[in-house]
Amino acid sequence: xxxxxxxxxxxxxxxxxxxxxxxxxxxxxxxxxxxxxxxxxxxxxxxxxxxxxxxxxxxxxxxxxxxxxxxxxxxxxxxxxxxxxxxxxxxxxxxxxxxxxxxxxxxxxxxxxxxxxxxxxxxxxxxxxxxxxxxxxxxxxxxxxxxxxxxxxxxxxxxxxxxxxxxxxxxxxxxxxxxxxxxxxxxxxxxxxxxxxxxxxxxxxxxxxxxxxxxxxxxxxxxxxxxxxxxxxxxxxxxxxxxxxxxxxxxxxxxxxxxxxxxx
Amino acid sequence: xxxxxxxxxxxxxxxxxxxxxxxxxxxxxxxxxxxxxxxxxxxxxxxxxxxxxxxxxxxxxxxxxxxxxxxxxxxxxxxxxxxxxxxxxxxxxxxxxxxxxxxxxxxxxxxxxxxxxxxxxxxxxxxxxxxxxxxxxxxxxxxxxxxxxxxxxxxxxxxxxxxxxxxxxxxxxxxxxxxxxxxxxxxxxxxxxxxxxxxxxxxxxxxxxxxx
Numbered sequence: 031x032x033x034x035x036x037x038x039x040x041x042x043x044x045x046x047x048x049x050x051x052x053x054x055x056x057x058x059x060x061x062x063x064x065x066x067x068x069x070x071x072x073x074x075x076x077x078x079x080x081x082x083x084x085x086x087x088x089x090x091x092x093x094x095x096x097x098x099x100x101x102x103x104x105x106x107x108x109x110x111x112x113x114x115x116x117x118x119x120x121x122x123x124x125x126x127x128x129x130x131x132x133x134x135x136x137x138x139x140x141x142x143x144x145x146x147x148x149x150x151x152x153x154x155x156x157x158x159x160x161x162x163x164x165x166x167x168x169x170x171x172x173x174x175x176x177x178x179x180x181x182x183x184x185x186x187x188x189x190x191x192x193x194x195x196x197x198x199x200x201x202x203x204x205x206x207x208x209x210x211x212x213x214x215x216x217x218x219x220x221x222x223x224x225x226x227x228x229x230x231x232x233x234x235x236x237x238x239x240x241x242x243x244x245x246x247x248x249x250x251x252x253x254x255x256x257x258x259x260x261x262x263x264x265x266x267x268x269x270x271x272x273x274x275x276x277x278x279x280x281x282x283x284x285x286x287x288x289x290x291x292x293x294x
Numbered sequence: 295x296x297x298x299x300x301x302x303x304x305x306x307x308x309x310x311x312x313x314x315x316x317x318x319x320x321x322x323x324x325x326x327x328x329x330x331x332x333x334x335x336x337x338x339x340x341x342x343x344x345x346x347x348x349x350x351x352x353x354x355x356x357x358x359x360x361x362x363x364x365x366x367x368x369x370x371x372x373x374x375x376x377x378x379x380x381x382x383x384x385x386x387x388x389x390x391x392x393x394x395x396x397x398x399x400x401x402x403x404x405x406x407x408x409x410x411x412x413x414x415x416x417x418x419x420x421x422x423x424x425x426x427x428x429x430x431x432x433x434x435x436x437x438x439x440x441x442x443x444x445x446x447x448x449x450x451x452x453x454x455x456x457x458x459x460x461x462x463x464x465x466x467x468x469x470x471x472x473x474x475x476x477x478x479x480x481x482x483x484x485x486x487x488x489x490x491x492x493x494x495x496x497x498x499x500x501x502x503x504x505x506x
Contacts, residue, residue: 037333044324044339051358051379052346058357137485138440140458141478144465229347231443236466246349253353253447262357265350272345 052269058262078259087248087264093159094244098227100163105170105223110216113178114204118190140232142168147236157241165233170223177222181215182208225271303480305454309370310438313377317434318427320378321385326415329393330401337390344383351380352447368449373456376444381434388433392426393419436485457481 058064059078061071081087115121116128146165147156155161185208193203209216231246238247245268253261321340328337343351355376359367366372396419404418420427442458455463457477465474 040324040327040333040336041339044336047320047379048339048342048382051351051354052342054358054361055350055354064361138442138458138478138481140440140442140461141475141481144461144471144474144478147465148471229349231347231349236462239466246347249349249353250447253356258357261353265353268350269346272347276342276345 055262055265055269058258059266061259078263081260082263082267090243090245090248091267093242094228094246097159097163097166097244098224101166101170101227102220102224104163104167105174106216106220109171109174109178109219110209110212111204113175114182114208116175116179117182118187118208119200139169140236143233143236146233150237156237157239159242162234162238162242162244165237166227166230169230169233170226173226174219174223177215177219178212181212181219184215185211221275225275228271229268299457299460299477299480301454302457302460303484305370306439306457307484309374309377309456310435310441312370313374313381313438314431314435316374316378317381317385318431321382321389322420323412323415325386325389325393326419327411328390329396329419330411330414337386340386341383343380344387346380348380348441348443349447351376352444355379355444356448370454373445373448376448377438377441380444381437385430385434388426388430389423392423392430395426396422439484440481457484 057071060074060076062075062077063073064071112127116124143165146168150156150161150164155164189211190203190207193207194200198206228244229246230244231250234242234244234247235250238244243251245264249261249264249268252258252264324336324340327333346354355372356367359372359375400418400422401414404414409417440458441456442462445456445459446462458481461474461477461481464470464477
């Protein structure tokens with residue numbers, strides 16, 4: 031009995047702490063009027079959700095999805111061979127490449143993005159979609175290379191050794207043995223990179239300003255203008271893909287990938 | 295320049311330390327409890343923050359805190375709370391992994407001599423997974439030092455700022471790239487100690503399984 035009470039209490043506290051802030055987004059998104067001293071909105075309504083159907087909101091959404099698709103494709107094309115090489119092949123400077131891909135995990139990103147923006151101004155890339163794709167690729171490649179290396183390392187090396195023993199080249203072994211086996215990992219990596227790009231804020235804000243607006247930037251602009259309801263609606267939409275992923279894939283995602291979500 | 299920003303350096307260190315302390319103050323007892331008796335729903339809830347992007351966390355905690363505690367959201371406490379909320383997911387993931395790696399026989403031995411969940415956590419789980427705890431703490435602390443979106447979304451009051459906010463305003467608002475870059479280097483130096491521990495712990499397993 032006491033055990034049941036302890037569990038119920040733990041669940042209630044965890045639900046309040048974790049879901050409270052998320053629920054208040056929902057309350058705010060429905061609050062048509064909420065003046066200061068009241069602890070609760072005076073009038074609820076769908077006014078701000080209807081704003082979602084205007085170009086104001088749909089254009090950043092469309093642009094963000096297009097950018098995320100391009101970033102995902104480019105990141106995978108580069109990360110699959112590089113991840114395989116890091117997992118399996120000794121090559122000169124291997125430790126250095128590894129270090130280069132680990133650095134952005136440990137160091138502040140913002141100064142890197144600031145330098146990138148300054149260079150991009152010189153090349154006419156600041157404020158363009160190409161510039162934003164490039165800056166997303168910095169982070170996306172870290173995610174993609176790191177997960178792909180983990181996926182290839184998790185494959186049993188015996189199968190590839192057998193192919194080598196039968197005379198297959200490194201490329202052949204990679205294409206016909208390792209790659210098919212790694213398909214689920216490639217899909218997981220693609221989903222991760224897509225979400226990363228869709229939610230990326232810092233780089234987009236610096237490089238994309240003032241012409242490229244994706245949803246996170248739109249949300250920031252709205253909240254700066256004290257349009258807290260618009261920002262809340264956008265926040266809920268931004269959370270949606272992550273929520274679907276959490277509900278659908280929670281038990282399938284290895285903790286190795288999950289750690290990367292902490293960086294979003 | 296130093297006189298201007300020294301205060302912000304200490305402010306940043308302070309907020310990150312408070313945030314990391316709060317994260318672990320919440321995560322250690324909960325994960326210890328979850329290790330002793332598995333309870334799916336709470337474990338699931340703990341993972342939720344992992345899937346909420348930083349910008350959304352900043353805004354969510356701003357609108358969560360502001361109606362009931364006006365002024366708290368933009369203060370150092372509000373930022374530390376928001377950072378702790380976001381990192382709770384990561385901390386839970388790392389701590390549960392570490393606690394589950396502790397062999398069941400140690401827990402049984404402690405239970406046989408009468409230890410409850412609290413004693414079990416304090417005297418068995420935490421000491422036995424101390425190295426992983428240290429790595430998690432370093433990881434979370436340095437991530438908090440470098441945080442940008444959360445303090446930006448929580449709103450900018452007067453007074454001391456997080457260092458990355460300074461970098462952003464110096465660069466974005468004043469076009470003063472040189473000072474922004476210098477502040478960025480200060481940020482790197484603060485993360486450096488943290489990064490060294492992180493790299494030393496994480497690279498060896500990666501180098502072990504090459505084929506030829």
